[in-house]
Amino acid sequence: MFEAIVGFTVLLSIPAAFVWGSVLFAARSAPRGRYSHMHGHHLAWGAALSTAGIVVMALTAWSTHEDQHYDDFGSTMTALAGVMGGTLLILGLGPFTPWLLGVLGRNAVRLPPAFRLAARHMADKPARTAPAVATTMSATAVAVAVMIIAVAVTAQARAEYQPPARPSTLVVEGFSAGQAATVRAAVQHELSGAPIAQNNRQRETGYLSVRTFDHSVWTEAYIGDQALLHYLTGDPSTPYDEGTAVVVTADDEEADSAQIQYTFSTTDHSPSAKTIPAITVRPTDPRVGGVFIPAKVIQDLGFHLEPEQLIIDPSFHRTSAIEQERLDRRLGETAVTYLERGFQAPTGWLYFVAAVALIALAGALTATRLAGSRRVLLRVSGGSAATLRSLVTCRAAFSAACGTAMGASAGCVIGLLLAWPMTAPIAWDPPPRAPFETPWTPIATLVAGLPILAAAIAALASPRWLTRLDLTSSPMLPTSPGSRWASPTSKP
Incomplete structure (x- = not known):
């Protein structure tokens, strides 16, 4: 039992290290300002790592696509190689996070009016915001991949299920x-x-x-x-x-x-x-x-x-x-x-997806806080509390949308390719590979729900909580629509 726990911990720690590496890679490659350009070698390294990850996953999927007996140890190593390929893909997307923020910031005029300022603010200091958006991207990719793999594994387990007793026994x-x-x-x-x-x-x-x-x-x-x-x-x-x-x-x-x-x-x-x-x-x-x-x-x-x-x-x-x-x-x-109640689909993966989704949400809210300062928001809002909340809400929705769009794309590639090695049969007389339907509706709900949830939290939370405080000044914050300015230390 102890050896199994240690092995499972090691199996998870390796991809977790690579996912954390994508956040560090995003911070290392991000330029210092909106109009600063990224070094080409960062994007080249990222593209190389992502391509290598896709190739590794494609090879593992091809090597396990036949409905035949696979050795237990060999299939485990193949699945582990596929997981490593998926983490390489996520790692390689790290430098593309600040690149995307920069492109959207420089071309904000083409975005809807509500998100123009949000895009510019997120791109003003990409070295601060890119790691948080990369966290949302990585967590979303993991969540989507787990959703697809869990559905595939459940379908295969249902097809292979042999009840040890008659129903209701x-x-x-x-x-x-x-x-x-x-x-x-x-x-x-x-x-x-x-x-x-x-x-x-x-x-x-x-x-x-x-x-x-x-x-x-x-x-x-x-x-x-x-x-x-x-x-x-x-x-x-x-x-x-x-x-x-x-x-x-x-x-x-x-x-x-x-x-x-x-x-x-x-x-x-x-x-x-x-x-x-x-x-x-x-x-x-x-x-x-x-x-x-x-x-x-x-x-x-x-x-x-x-x-x-x-x-x-x-x-x-x-x-x-x-x-x-x-x-x-x-x-x-x-x-x-x-x-005996028939096949019972496992539900533990739902809690894992929920926990990872919370991490993605936290990354989006952190990016919202790190994008610009209160002084910038106050100057743009003109002292209106409603305008300030609207700006912060758009920031949260924009940062979450950027992370989830990239993460969902990577997660779909990882999940669809790893579904083959994760369902490789190890029985000597294996049944045919069970077909499964990709959970597009839950994926779309996650991709659309995270920005909406982040925007709702930003709209309901205090602007003090979701905006970064300047250390060199004590800005004035609007406290209510009826009052234009109020000092953070003033008494009503």
């Missing part, structure tokens, strides 16, 4: 043989009247497997009585015989016998074998199957059985999530419960 497991009676009593108390099917395991430390005529090996056979068989098939009319195995499968092949291979010790490398008759039954859910062995057959081999799972058959009682929670509280650490 409650499985209680993870208890010792000495706790079996206590666990059964707790289940009977919380789910009064619900019949319990019991799946058993051998008490001995030996080896037990079942092989059918088609050479299929069922290493984990279901061992129990008639109630367990009826749960597996979903049909109470399934014939039960104490000496006959039942192969529950949706395949078309029929099994007429089953061979049980077993040993009573892990050091015994020459297992014994016994062949018993078998029948094949189709389950109600084609995704659920197994081989059923009557408990008497295993006991006749010399094994002692003990409970492994307690199963509530949904044919007689469909357990609800509330009942599961109540049973969990009663069992505590004694046992583990599982309620």
Whole structure:
């Protein structure tokens, strides 16, 4: 567990360092004034890094585009290489942030009137504003890429999902043989009247497997009585015989016998074998199957059985999530419960996207504060509080729009290319690659919502909070529409 946490931390720290590097790169390459020109080598380096990142991601996508088995370690390294390519792309966009601000500032006359002053103010001191806008750009790129990759991974996981039980089945497991009676009593108390099917395991430390005529090996056979068989098939009319195995499968092949291979010790490398008759039954859910062995057959081999799972058959009682929670509280650490509710899409990535979006918003508001000074705003606003708020609001919207536009473009490239290595199958018999729909609506909401949210915060916040204070003067701030000027230290 500790090694996994360390590995995950290292995996995230490398891209985080590159993303932070894009902010430093933006600060290093930004000119000092609006009419100062950037050095060409900064843009050349940025273009080279971004191009290299796109090439690396394209190669990783091409190397994992086929629907075949990929080695676990190799696919992890390929995905890591793709992530590094994405961070190179973000890093290379660092110097393009002050370049964009400069271009928009010099051509502000072509922008809508509301954003002309905002563009000029953001470009006046790009060395101050560019790192904050680069933060918004980097955070937006990460958020958009994670959104696309999460949708692709979720679609693939849904396609590969194999339910371990029938829908609405409650499985209680993870208890010792000495706790079996206590666990059964707790289940009977919380789910009064619900019949319990019991799946058993051998008490001995030996080896037990079942092989059918088609050479299929069922290493984990279901061992129990008639109630367990009826749960597996979903049909109470399934014939039960104490000496006959039942192969529950949706395949078309029929099994007429089953061979049980077993040993009573892990050091015994020459297992014994016994062949018993078998029948094949189709389950109600084609995704659920197994081989059923009557408990008497295993006991006749010399094994002692003990409970492994307690199963509530949904044919007689469909357990609800509330009942599961109540049973969990009663069992505590004694046992583990599982309620089959179908594929549950992961939602943890939503919290990550929300946190990254807040970072992007903070970058836009920081750029708003660093763009020019109160003296400039007061001179332009003419002492009107409403005009001052309007100017600050336009600054916030403009800075957020610049960052999100660049970040969303980079994030779409990263997400669409990394969707291939992130969904590379590692199973020996992988299903076809599941198609997925790019979440354009959430992406558009993020791109349009961040500038709107930044503008709303700027409009509602105090101008003192979102404007930079000059150290060489004590400017006068308008405090209300009815008063033209008021000193920051004056009393009403």
